[in-house]
Amino acid sequence: MSNKALEYVGSRISAENLTGFCARVMQAFGLSADHARQTAEVLVTTDTWGTHSHGTRQLLPLMHNVRKGGLFADAEPQVLTDGPGFAVVDGNYAMPMVTSRFAMQAAMDKARTAGIAYSAVRHSGHFGAAGYYAVMAAEHDMIGISMTNADICMTVPGARSSVMGTNPIAYAVPAGKERPVFLDIATSVVAISKVIAAKTAGKPIPEGWLVDERGLPTTSTDTYPDKGAVLPMAGHKGYGLALLVEILTGVLTGASFLSGIKRWLAPEPEPADEGHAFLAVNVESLMPLDQFKSRMDAMIDEVRSAPKAEGSDRIYLPGEMEWERRDAALRDGLQLPDYVLINLFAVAEQTEKTDELIALLKKE
Amino acid sequence: MSNKALEYVGSRISAENLTGFCARVMQAFGLSADHARQTAEVLVTTDTWGTHSHGTRQLLPLMHNVRKGGLFADAEPQVLTDGPGFAVVDGNYAMPMVTSRFAMQAAMDKARTAGIAYSAVRHSGHFGAAGYYAVMAAEHDMIGISMTNADICMTVPGARSSVMGTNPIAYAVPAGKERPVFLDIATSVVAISKVIAAKTAGKPIPEGWLVDERGLPTTSTDTYPDKGAVLPMAGHKGYGLALLVEILTGVLTGASFLSGIKRWLAPEPEPADEGHAFLAVNVESLMPLDQFKSRMDAMIDEVRSAPKAEGSDRIYLPGEMEWERRDAALRDGLQLPDYVLINLFAVAEQTEKTDELIALLKKE
Numbered sequence: 001m002s003n004k005a006l007e008y009v010g011s012r013i014s015a016e017n018l019t020g021f022c023a024r025v026m027q028a029f030g031l032s033a034d035h036a037r038q039t040a041e042v043l044v045t046t047d048t049w050g051t052h053s054h055g056t057r058q059l060l061p062l063m064h065n066v067r068k069g070g071l072f073a074d075a076e077p078q079v080l081t082d083g084p085g086f087a088v089v090d091g092n093y094a095m096p097m098v099t100s101r102f103a104m105q106a107a108m109d110k111a112r113t114a115g116i117a118y119s120a121v122r123h124s125g126h127f128g129a130a131g132y133y134a135v136m137a138a139e140h141d142m143i144g145i146s147m148t149n150a151d152i153c154m155t156v157p158g159a160r161s162s163v164m165g166t167n168p169i170a171y172a173v174p175a176g177k178e179r180p181v182f183l184d185i186a187t188s189v190v191a192i193s194k195v196i197a198a199k200t201a202g203k204p205i206p207e208g209w210l211v212d213e214r215g216l217p218t219t220s221t222d223t224y225p226d227k228g229a230v231l232p233m234a235g236h237k238g239y240g241l242a243l244l245v246e247i248l249t250g251v252l253t254g255a256s257f258l259s260g261i262k263r264w265l266a267p268e269p270e271p272a273d274e275g276h277a278f279l280a281v282n283v284e285s286l287m288p289l290d291q292f293k294s295r296m297d298a299m300i301d302e303v304r305s306a307p308k309a310e311g312s313d314r315i316y317l318p319g320e321m322e323w324e325r326r327d328a329a330l331r332d333g334l335q336l337p338d339y340v341l342i343n344l345f346a347v348a349e350q351t352e353k354t355d356e357l358i359a360l361l362k363k364e
Numbered sequence: 365m366s367n368k369a370l371e372y373v374g375s376r377i378s379a380e381n382l383t384g385f386c387a388r389v390m391q392a393f394g395l396s397a398d399h400a401r402q403t404a405e406v407l408v409t410t411d412t413w414g415t416h417s418h419g420t421r422q423l424l425p426l427m428h429n430v431r432k433g434g435l436f437a438d439a440e441p442q443v444l445t446d447g448p449g450f451a452v453v454d455g456n457y458a459m460p461m462v463t464s465r466f467a468m469q470a471a472m473d474k475a476r477t478a479g480i481a482y483s484a485v486r487h488s489g490h491f492g493a494a495g496y497y498a499v500m501a502a503e504h505d506m507i508g509i510s511m512t513n514a515d516i517c518m519t520v521p522g523a524r525s526s527v528m529g530t531n532p533i534a535y536a537v538p539a540g541k542e543r544p545v546f547l548d549i550a551t552s553v554v555a556i557s558k559v560i561a562a563k564t565a566g567k568p569i570p571e572g573w574l575v576d577e578r579g580l581p582t583t584s585t586d587t588y589p590d591k592g593a594v595l596p597m598a599g600h601k602g603y604g605l606a607l608l609v610e611i612l613t614g615v616l617t618g619a620s621f622l623s624g625i626k627r628w629l630a631p632e633p634e635p636a637d638e639g640h641a642f643l644a645v646n647v648e649s650l651m652p653l654d655q656f657k658s659r660m661d662a663m664i665d666e667v668r669s670a671p672k673a674e675g676s677d678r679i680y681l682p683g684e685m686e687w688e689r690r691d692a693a694l695r696d697g698l699q700l701p702d703y704v705l706i707n708l709f710a711v712a713e714q715t716e717k718t719d720e721l722i723a724l725l726k727k728e
Contacts, residue, residue, distance in 0.1 A: 158678060234553070
């Protein structure tokens with residue numbers, strides 16, 4: 001089976017076919033055509049940016065959650081309370097991508113009148129790449145900011161074990177001639193996937209990534225992830241920012257926080273109760289849109305034109321690499337890494353329509 | 365003169381006397397009693413937190429700006445346009461502390477109805493410690509976030525020279541039995557004052573703080589600040605967050621941005637045109653206040669109770685050190701470092717009431 005998947009390594013699959021495949025898989029697990037399509041759109045867009053750790057690779061664990069009761073295929077998100085500039089959304093353990101699109105859309109709708117709006121989401125799960133929802137706002141001439149908490153795996157200064165999640169923050173800002181400025185980062189010093197990759201390759205990691213079971217810096221991954229924890233970026237600064245994310249996404253939303261969050265990748269997942277926060281700023285409320293966009297272009301141009309460091313021939317704006325990868329992926333098709341392909345075949349094999357589904361993944 | 369200042373080293377001055385001194389000095393430079401009192405309150409509060417780099421030490425350069433036309437003693441901030449969840453404020457180069465309090469108050473007033481609100485400030489200058497304005501919100505049961513851009517001194521990945529300011533972010537969140545969680549950080553890897561302190565002491569700096577004039581990492585401060593630049597925290601992550609601050613405080617507010625900002629510490633300062641952003645979230649719009657505060661207390665307790673790393677006997681919440689220093693300062697008086705005292709005497713000596721003013725600084 002994984003042999004069959006590996007025949008696809010190096011091949012190109014169009015974003016359209018990959019989206020169709022993912023949507024049909026999810027329908028086979030009981031999702032509505034609409035929810036399946038929305039979720040597939042988030043996952044495939046993430047792959048086009050080259051962020052394969054958070055793209056269609058996640059279809060397998062997401063559907064595992066649907067099978068085991070961590071998520072509910074037929075649930076719908078709903079607004080619990082709202083006001084001129086805010087909405088509190090109950091995700092009801094629907095697909096977190098559907099809930100997150102719904103919540104960011106609610107923030108954008110309110111921001112159009114209020115200038116700025118915040119959506120607070122409870123009863124959700126792993127929502128994929130935070131950046132997707134920020135970019136939704138930028139595509140409608142708004143500034144988007146999105147965040148989530150997550151199950152604990154990160155320590156804090158003075159502690160020896162996991163206290164918080166890697167609590168990502170993403171933002172996107174529209175420009176004029178330029179593409180949106182776009183950042184999506186974990187507040188940990190490094191993505192967990194990079195630690196696991198070093199462990200798999202049997203390589204040491206740089207000092208500053210992990211602490212061991214005594215809470216001391218280590219360059220060994222021998223006992224990770226059973227013992228030890230990843231560190232926040234930039235010491236107390238990253239710790240403080242991660243805690244702000246925890247407050248805005250967990251404490252203020254009514255979701256779980258810190259150790260209260262269930263692990264969505266557990267063998268027998270329960271509803272995770274992650275919380276999310278989405279912020280939209282309607283640029284036109286504050287400044288004529290053309291003026292803002294010209295100012296963004298000028299800012300981008302100034303950063304890009306700065307004198308280069310020795311050995312550097314280009315300064316990238318946040319998101320620039322992702323947009324270039326996306327252009328190539330939409331033009332030439334997606335080349336998916338082996339671990340993604342293996343997941344895609346594995347999830348198709350859990351349905352009764354394996355061959356029919358895999359046929360949708362046709363090579364370009 | 366500085367001899368006289370140094371007689372005060374080790375002495376304690378009450379926060380009340382220090383505030384009175386600062387206010388009277390500013391009145392001698394032409395500020396109204398109200399603006400002088402507001403500005404003194406910001407500077408002295410900052411000293412009580414132990415953040416002396418941004419406290420009353422700044423009275424001297426602020427008054428230099430008033431004398432030279434970088435700030436206007438008789439100007440008032442005004443709201444240019446507003447809506448349910450936002451206000452655009454023109455600082456008119458009034459005292460930036462007065463403008464910033466005004467703008468955060470406007471955001472708080474709007475957030476009471478809208479749930480969340482954003483104040484965008486243009487035509488301002490150096491506003492001191494970002495944290496002061498965030499704490500204003502927390503004292504009124506709101507979450508406060510404040511940011512500013514600043515004159516360029518920080519490079520970005522791939523560049524060899526200064527591209528951005530150290531663009532600080534601060535936040536404060538009210539709790540129940542616990543003190544507000546409170547963070548105030550520059551997005552640079554280290555405060556410029558620490559680089560200068562190492563240079564003054566003739567000590568090398570750790571790798572990762574500065575690049576030299578070729579844009580390469582250096583541990584030498586020999587040619588700084590004439591050449592080279594400080595690095596963002598956490599590499600591309602800090603760069604990306606600093607750029608978000610630049611957009612929210614500079615591009616979106618109508619203030620200057622990047623190299624357009626004038627240096628407020630220049631010998632002949634012009635209006636700096638820094639921009640600020642203030643965000644207030646009215647907790648009670650989203651959740652009963654008691655419930656939120658209990659949840660904050662529970663979160664704080666969980667972080668603080670985590671198993672300690674070897675060699676660590678305590679985990680600090682963001683702001684906890686500052687609140688403890690403030691308690692001690694209000695109880696025992698402030699012990700100001702020599703460089704602060706020298707500045708206080710120097711600014712008093714630029715007035716015609718030197719002795720009368722210095723008499724206000726009486727030791728406890």
